[in-house]
Amino acid sequence: METTERLQEVFRDVFDDDAIVISDETTAEDIESWDSLTHVQLIVAVEKEFSVKFSTVEVMKLKNVGEFIELINKKVR
Amino acid sequence: MFELSVGASVFVLLLVSAPILLRNRSQYRNYIFLILNLVLYLGVIKGWQQGVVVALWVLIPYFVVKNGNGRVGPLLFFLLFCFAYLMQYDWIFGPLHILYAFAWKILGLSYFLFRQIDFVMQYEYLKETGVRITFVDYFNYLFSFYTLLAGPIQRYENFVTDFYEEKETLTKAEIFSCLNRALNGYLKVYVVSGIIKYYADGWFQGFGTHAGVLKEALSFVIFAFLNGWYIYFNFSGYCDVVIPFAKLSGITVPENFNHPYLSRSMVEFWNRHHITLSEWLRDYVxxxxxxxxxxxxxxxxxxxxxxxxxxxNFTIAGIWHGTDMNYLVYGLLQGAGIIISMLYKEILKKKLGKQKWNAYQNHTVVKWAEICCTWMYICFTFSFVGYDVVGLLSGKAV
Known part of the structure; x- marks a missing residue:
């Protein structure tokens, strides 16, 4: 499965919404319950799904899903 | 914020002269800013010992992180320990009988700490992404006279990117709007908050002299409300002075307030009050x-x-605000308030279901009841800021 598809599953699981469809341009503005509180839950779920670890600074610098996918691919490689 | 008479005079002088000196795009603009920042700091520094402590405080993290291997844990621990020592946190060091012989208090230390943690934590990222890192920029970031005494808390990357960014010349209307806001801010700090503070002090000192528990409670409530407004006008007024003056100099200082007393919950309050502190704490704590x-x-x-x-998170925020027990209580109350506020929302949402919850949220009476409750709770917690309420409650004379 592609990174985007796997990430989408994580999004759906964390935000409890099967209708979520993500793209590179998706930001926190586009998903109602994506706030600073749920952001950390998302990070931990992604770490688990992809068996990677993100640093504090990496977590805070993410601006959209595209950057998130890029970071995951960099870590997985 | 403006208590230091020499500092206050120098500060006003810098505010007025900086737009003329910093508007030019010369290659020496960063050095001009450095000189202005030094002028203010040297104007308020007391004695050579303070100078030595400040120099060490500034130099050590910069050179350690620059020559380090990317591991910042020990440096952060060192900074936090030195901060607690220099600030003289008695309830931490008291039982250890540590002497404060070398604890020369330095101006702006609390804000230095948060800016330095940001710099230290982000150093590798800044280097990797090619963000400009020089000692002059680092110095200006820490000592920027706009934000030195009372924030807002800028991030190194935003500060340095903005400083060197080409900006359009301000129109007459924009300049007028900046001056208008600064004047309003000045009035908020010196006139409005000054008057409110006078009465808040009076009600606080009068506590214990009223007959009956009810009158005593009422006097405390009046004091707490006055103090709540004092904090708002003083702090937001300060930002209303520095943000437009910085804009006139071609420097962007982030907004720090967004009508905080119209918040419907504690979570919302911390997204509208001292915004840059909340964001810093969210990221690093x-x-x-x-x-x-x-x-x-x-x-x-x-x-x-x-x-x-x-x-x-909020307990740490409280401890950062000041060294005595009042600030610890303030932090604990903020933490408790946030949790109660979230539980209220969570339980009610579950009980009502999505549709009824939405209707409930949109009801005008509910909206204003939530705003009032949040405001009253905030005022109560703010009474521990700047006043020895813990001492008062434990029977110590005011």
Whole structure:
């Protein structure tokens, strides 16, 4: 499965919404319950799904899903 | 914020002269800013000992992180320990009988600490992404006279990117709008908050002299409300002075307030009050703690992890605000308030269901009841800021 598809599953699981469809341009503005509180839950779920670890600074610098996918691919490689 | 008479005069002089000196795009603009920042700091420094402590405080993190191997843990621990020592946190060091012989207090230390942590934590990222890092920029970031004394808390990357960014010339209307805001801010700090503070002091000092518990409680409530407004006008007024003056100099200082007393919950309040502090704490305290908790001990109970992380986050925020027990209580009350506010929302949402919850949220009476409750609770917690309420409650004379 592609990174985007796997990430989408994580999004759906964390935000409890099967209708979520993500793209590179998706930001926190586009998903109602994506706030600073749920952001950390998302990070931990992604770490688990992809068996990677993100640093504090990496977590805070993410601006959209595209950057998130890029970071995951960099870590997985 | 403006208590230091020499500092205050120098500060006003700098505010007025900086737009003329910094508007030019010369290659020496960063050095001009450095000189202005030095002028203010040298104007308020007391004695050579303070100078030595400030120099060490500034130089050590810069050179350690620059020549280090990317591991910042020991440096952060060192900074936090030195901060607690220099600030003289008695309830931490008291039982250890540590002498404060070398604890020369330095102006702006609290804000230095948060800016330095940002710089240290982000150093590798800044280097990797090619963000400009020089000692002059680092110095200006720490000592920027606009934000030195009372924030807002800028981030190094934003500060340095903005400083060197080409900006359009301000129109007459924009300049007028800046001056208008600064004048309003000046009035808020010196006139409005000054008057409110006078009465807040009076009501606080009168506590204990009224006959009957009811009158005593009422006097405390009046004091707390007055003090709440004092904090708002003084702090937001300060920002209303520095933000437009910085804009006139071609420097962007982030907004720090957005009608905080119109918040419907404690969570919303902290997104509208001292915004840059909340964001800093979210990034460097809440998120790492929460992440650790839900990756480990609170794996099966995310909500619990979130509450613990928020409680610790605001307790730390309280401790950062000041050294005595009042600030610890203030932080604990903020943490408790946030959790109660979230539980209220969570329980009610579950009980009402999505549709009824939305209708409930949109009801005008509910909206204003929530705003009033949040405001009253905030005023109560703010009474511990700047006043020895703990001493008062424990029977110590005011």
């Amino acid at each position: 809440y998120s790492p703690i929460f992440k650790r908790l839900i990756s480990g001990p609170c794996r099966s109970n995310i909500r619990l992890g979130q509450y613990i992380a928020l409680f610790l």
